[in-house]
Amino acid sequence: MTTDVRSLREFKMPDVGEGLTEAEILTWYVKPGDTVTDGQVVCEVETAKAAVELPIPFTGVVEALHFPAGTTVDVGTSIIAVAVAGAAPAPAAAPAAPAAAAAPAEAEPERREVLVGYGPRTGTAQRRARRTNGAAAAAPAPVAAPVVPVAPPVPTVAEGERPLAKPPVRKLAKDLGIDLRSVLPTGPNGVITREDVHAAAATAAGAAVEPVAAPAAAPAVEAVPALPVPTAAGDVRVPVKGVRKATAQAMVASAFTAPHVTEFVQVDVTRTMKLVRKLKETGELGAGVRVSPLLLVAKALLTAVKRHPEINASWDEAAQEIVLRGAVNLGIAAATPRGLIVPNIKDAGSRTLAQLAIALGELVETARQGKTAPADMSGGSITITNVGVFGVDTGTPILNPGEAAILAFGAVRELPWVHKGKVVPRQVTTLALSFDHRLVDGELGSKVLADTAAILEYPKRLITWG
Incomplete structure (x- = not known):
């Protein structure tokens, strides 16, 4: 029984x-x-x-x-x-x-x-048996009720003694201007945790904060003190973590590892903008499919990469080799409340314009909801960043780590332009292509940028070149 x-x-x-x-x-x-x-x-x-x-x-x-x-x-x-x-x-x-x-x-x-x-x-x-003085102890009795752990005594930090804390916690304390010797530790064996540092920072700012209780002891969970925490001088320190922290580390690593070269070109995209309007009006790509200038830019870049596949590459630092990628995983830089992320469309080069539009719409919507899976942000090979949505004409984009090139798509503006021998108003944009000069030389980068611009000027080339 x-x-x-x-x-x-x-x-x-x-x-x-x-x-x-x-x-x-x-x-x-x-x-x-x-x-x-x-x-x-x-x-x-x-x-x-x-x-x-x-x-x-x-x-x-x-x-x-x-x-x-x-x-x-x-x-x-x-x-x-x-x-x-x-x-x-x-x-x-x-x-x-x-x-x-x-x-x-x-x-x-x-x-x-x-x-x-x-x-x-x-x-x-495989459960490892508990050991006492080198010998295996008898099987413990069944747990009938949760046991509330007893918080360890607060150790006293002697003069010159180093408080116990992990390196990230020490960095956080330094950023917040907190002396670890004045922090009440609640971690195992007197280790100072992130919550301890946040509590000390809030206390220093005049907020009444209760120290974090030991696990399983509190009936409810108290929120961590709100950040950023203003200092007496009015400065605000914002801890960098999560997506923003990873982005910062990746951009620094990319900027100081890969030798960047950026080239620019202005292009008349009047015909491309007309095609965008036509596709929207006719619904040729399917009901509910979102059509935007970014879609045509993506298709133009993918066509240029197909014509010059050497740019779809990465650098193997350990082997000191160039790795030519088999599929083009097109990354789209997306700004979210948690920071910049770059999910990518797998094997984008093999998709039709309609398939690419559907994939692009799903990618953007998922990113906005903050539901992008980690697998969707790995394995990218070339990226587009749409700075034009912010009214910016161009920039010098930093490579996504592990990729050979990134294309910046600037704002589309009506400008005076020489067209058929006359100066007339035309819709013009600026493209900027940054590439890793270890595996992409000036000739290859220039050809890819020029082909992308040529397709956007005459989008019928998507048929003849694709």
Whole structure:
């Protein structure tokens, strides 16, 4: 006869990207006491690449949320505890054979919390036995109720002693002007956490902030002090994290790794703009398909790349080789509230104009909603950034890391232009192409830019050249 008991299950922060080490909890959708079911989304987190919703892999009642919204948590750290119903395991046959009693627990299949992008792992969970003085301890009794951990005593930092904190936390404290020796630590073994630094910063600014409680001890989750935090002098410091942090690091790495060259060309796009209006009016590409000048620019660039495939390449630093890419994964730079992201359309070069329009519309809409998957932002080979939507004529775009070229599409303006021997008003734009001079020389870059401009001037070339 079995007796229903409640056991505590911990859900750990999964790797929601490609080898990412941390993620920030943006929003909790549940609170302690709520009932959750297998597959229910319990929170939204942001990594260096995207915002992702996390589903829980078991059914039960939420016992505790270990971190408040706004906290950056390392992958593998438990973020929520759930009390699940289950049967108590059978008692051990004899006290002299603790290994036999532990065997059922060793063979119990377990669903792993690797939920986004990879799916659950199959197989048997390998649980390492607890050890005491070098020997394996007996199997622990079933957990009948959650145990509230006791907060470690606050260590005293002696004069000249270095407070315990991870390098990112030290950087955060430096940015906020906080002396770590004055921060009350709440982490394991007296380690100072990000929340401790934020609390100290808010206190210094005159806000009354309660220190973060130990995991599972608080019945509800308190919000992290709002940032940015103004200083006495009126300055504001904004911690850089998530997508903005990743973008900053990637742009610095790109600017100081790849030798950039940028070329510019002005082009009469009057015929292209007429074609855009015609496609909108006739609906030739399909009902509900969004047509924009960016669509024609993308198709023109893809046609130019098809004519000069050597530009669809990347640099292998380890092998010191140029890698010619088989498919053109076209990246579109998108500005979102969380920062700039560059999702890409896979194998864009093989798509028709209608297929490209549909893919482009889906990409933009997903990015605006903040739902772009990490896989959609990896593997890009060439990018377009549309600075014209901001009224900007041109710029010198920085390469997306790992790519050979990026095209900036400027604003379309009505300008005086020599057309058929007369100066008349025409719709003109400026294109700027930046490329990695290690694998793209001036001739190749110039040909790709010139072909793109020629197609936009006479879009019928999409048929003859495509």
